[in-house]
Amino acid sequence: MLYLALFRKGFQRMMAYRSATLAGIATNFFFGLLRTYLFIAVFDASGQVSIGGFSLRDAITFTALTQAFGSSLGIINWWWEVGKTIESGEIITDLTKPFHYFSFWLSRDLGRMVFQVIFRGLPIMIVYPFFFELTWPTSMAQWLLFSLSLSMAMIISFCWHFWMNCLSFWFVNAKGFGRFAWLAAAFFSGFLIPLSFFPDWLKAIAMWTPLPAIINTPIEIYLGVAQGAALWEALGLQLFWVIAFTIICELTFRAGRKRLVIQGG
Amino acid sequence: MSFIKVDQLCKTFKVATHKRGFVGAIRNLASRQHSLVKAVQDISFQIKRGELVGYLGPNGAGKSTTIKMLTGILVPSSGQITVGNIIPWEQRNQHTRRIGVVFGQRTNLWWDLPVIESFDLLKYIYNVPEDRFKQNLKKFEDLLELGEFSNTPVRSLSLGQRMRADLAAALLHDPEVVFLDEPTIGLDVVAKDRIRTFIKEINQNAGVTFILTTHDLGDVQKLCRRVMMIDHGKLLFDGPLQELQDRFGQERELEVDFADDYEDVSIPGAKIIQQQGRQTTYRFSREQMSASKLIQSLAEKFQIIDLTVREPDVENTIRHIYEKKLLSHQND
Numbered sequence: 001m002l003y004l005a006l007f008r009k010g011f012q013r014m015m016a017y018r019s020a021t022l023a024g025i026a027t028n029f030f031f032g033l034l035r036t037y038l039f040i041a042v043f044d045a046s047g048q049v050s051i052g053g054f055s056l057r058d059a060i061t062f063t064a065l066t067q068a069f070g071s072s073l074g075i076i077n078w079w080w081e082v083g084k085t086i087e088s089g090e091i092i093t094d095l096t097k098p099f100h101y102f103s104f105w106l107s108r109d110l111g112r113m114v115f116q117v118i119f120r121g122l123p124i125m126i127v128y129p130f131f132f133e134l135t136w137p138t139s140m141a142q143w144l145l146f147s148l149s150l151s152m153a154m155i156i157s158f159c160w161h162f163w164m165n166c167l168s169f170w171f172v173n174a175k176g177f178g179r180f181a182w183l184a185a186a187f188f189s190g191f192l193i194p195l196s197f198f199p200d201w202l203k204a205i206a207m208w209t210p211l212p213a214i215i216n217t218p219i220e221i222y223l224g225v226a227q228g229a230a231l232w233e234a235l236g237l238q239l240f241w242v243i244a245f246t247i248i249c250e251l252t253f254r255a256g257r258k259r260l261v262i263q264g265g
Numbered sequence: 266m267s268f269i270k271v272d273q274l275c276k277t278f279k280v281a282t283h284k285r286g287f288v289g290a291i292r293n294l295a296s297r298q299h300s301l302v303k304a305v306q307d308i309s310f311q312i313k314r315g316e317l318v319g320y321l322g323p324n325g326a327g328k329s330t331t332i333k334m335l336t337g338i339l340v341p342s343s344g345q346i347t348v349g350n351i352i353p354w355e356q357r358n359q360h361t362r363r364i365g366v367v368f369g370q371r372t373n374l375w376w377d378l379p380v381i382e383s384f385d386l387l388k389y390i391y392n393v394p395e396d397r398f399k400q401n402l403k404k405f406e407d408l409l410e411l412g413e414f415s416n417t418p419v420r421s422l423s424l425g426q427r428m429r430a431d432l433a434a435a436l437l438h439d440p441e442v443v444f445l446d447e448p449t450i451g452l453d454v455v456a457k458d459r460i461r462t463f464i465k466e467i468n469q470n471a472g473v474t475f476i477l478t479t480h481d482l483g484d485v486q487k488l489c490r491r492v493m494m495i496d497h498g499k500l501l502f503d504g505p506l507q508e509l510q511d512r513f514g515q516e517r518e519l520e521v522d523f524a525d526d527y528e529d530v531s532i533p534g535a536k537i538i539q540q541q542g543r544q545t546t547y548r549f550s551r552e553q554m555s556a557s558k559l560i561q562s563l564a565e566k567f568q569i570i571d572l573t574v575r576e577p578d579v580e581n582t583i584r585h586i587y588e589k590k591l592l593s594h595q596n597d
Binding site for chain 2: 005006012016088089092093096097098099260261
């Protein structure tokens with residue numbers, strides 16, 4: 001099946017960049033250390049045991065998780081593959097082939113994401129405990145729910161990138177929007193600091209976007225910050241975004257293709 | 266029976282016109298003015314299955330726009346296209362399965378995958394049965410000598426290698442019609458030749474219909490019996506290459522070796538373009554004088570040892586047509 005093959009190739013493709021993977025792990029880990037000491041300083045200065053439901057150990061685990069999965073979830077690196085093919089006009093060769101465009105790139109990118117969860121994420125989660133004590137999920141169910149949430153986060157992250165890439169259909173230099181989108185994602189997803197640390201009004205704004213579903217939700221599930229009804233609500237919201245954002249992407253792509261088809265590439 | 270039918274095809278693009286200067290730039294922000302560019306105007310033609318047609322014209326003539334409409338990427342402003350009873354932009358999915366496309370400067374392959382992996386993906390995209398895929402791959406590997414680089418990532422290929430791989434990629438799913446947009450652009454002589462031989466082979470043995478745009482007249486000469494010429498969006502000529510040659514390739518040359526030194530070897534109706542010892546080259550126009558007439562009048566006056574008639578080559582003919590705008594004058 002095509003989409004399975006694409007997933008496999010997206011995965012394989014990453015294996016070609018072994019040194020980049022190693023360098024990535026080192027960088028992610030280094031920045032993880034910096035951010036960890038920042039949190040230690042913040043907790044020290046505040047004199048509080050818990051901030052926004054996070055203990056210091058949770059906060060350190062938060063840095064570990066974000067550093068481990070940030071690249072996979074497209075927060076650390078911005079993705080411009082589709083935008084590039086639109087800008088260069090190369091997209092027209094793709095449009096002469098019988099495949100579903102969104103699914104094509106989603107499958108490919110999921111291959112990359114899964115690779116990076118395994119080969120960039122897990123090493124960091126293995127190395128971290130040698131330096132700091134981390135919080136771990138307390139039950140098998142929590143592990144499973146975290147995995148489910150992480151999977152949905154991948155799809156939403158892909159949608160965010162794909163959607164922004166599609167702006168290239170309308171704007172000659174859409175990369176600027178891309179950069180903005182990247183910064184917005186780093187902030188509003190709860191990557192830089194947990195959303196629980198935000199003032200309520202800012203958090204409320206963030207919650208209207210799909211961005212928290214990319215980072216904040218899986219991490220709160222992992223840490224056990226989200227529990228009971230709140231947990232199911234968070235998962236439900238993620239599922240909503242998976243569906244809604246996929247539809248939005250498909251419609252945006254169709255509109256862009258229509259424009260290309262009428263106006264030429 | 267016509268396989269491809271194009272009827273009164275038109276494509277008009279809206280282009281934003283920018284006012285110049287500082288004040289102009291501000292006015293551009295406030296209101297965009299658009300002008301209409303007619304890229305393709307009222308083109309009609311029919312192509313039979315198994316034909317190999319050259320689609321010629323200067324840059325910006327409307328060649329690529331026509332190809333894009335034939336492949337279903339662009340929707341015409343008016344007019345009709347059917348390819349084997351399918352309207353390309355309406356039954357896009359069905360259409361894409363029966364066509365192969367190579368846009369010379371854009372690759373069909375995935376940049377950082379080895380060539381063979383791209384082929385493998387195409388197998389899935391077009392649902393090519395495994396044995397058919399292997400058979401085709403084998404055939405193309407032999408004809409195009411792909412073996413030497415099939416495990417190399419596309420980004421590391423030379424242009425000639427990439428183009429060979431691209432051609433194979435466009436044909437793996439046994440398309441009925443293949444569109445080639447400048448397939449030999451930027452290639453060296455050997456690479457060009459290999460690609461032309463391949464196209465010819467596939468056209469003749471597999472009966473695949475080819476439409477190719479090119480600026481390389483070697484392509485035309487080697488491959489196309491039929492040429493269509495377009496300029497300013499209008500189809501100006503559609504017929505055998507020979508006819509184009511006969512109509513516009515008028516200047517022929519005659520090289521004569523005389524037996525003696527003659528004072529004056531001029532002949533009315535022929536222009537002397539080169540004189541070297543006893544060898545003289547005349548240029549004469551097909552319309553004004555036949556070769557036999559010229560030779561006859563020379564033989565009456567002088568003693569001749571040897572002579573050669575040189576036909577104008579396609580390259581010169583076409584340059585002549587482009588530069589003098591011979592065809593557009595006729596139609597306007």
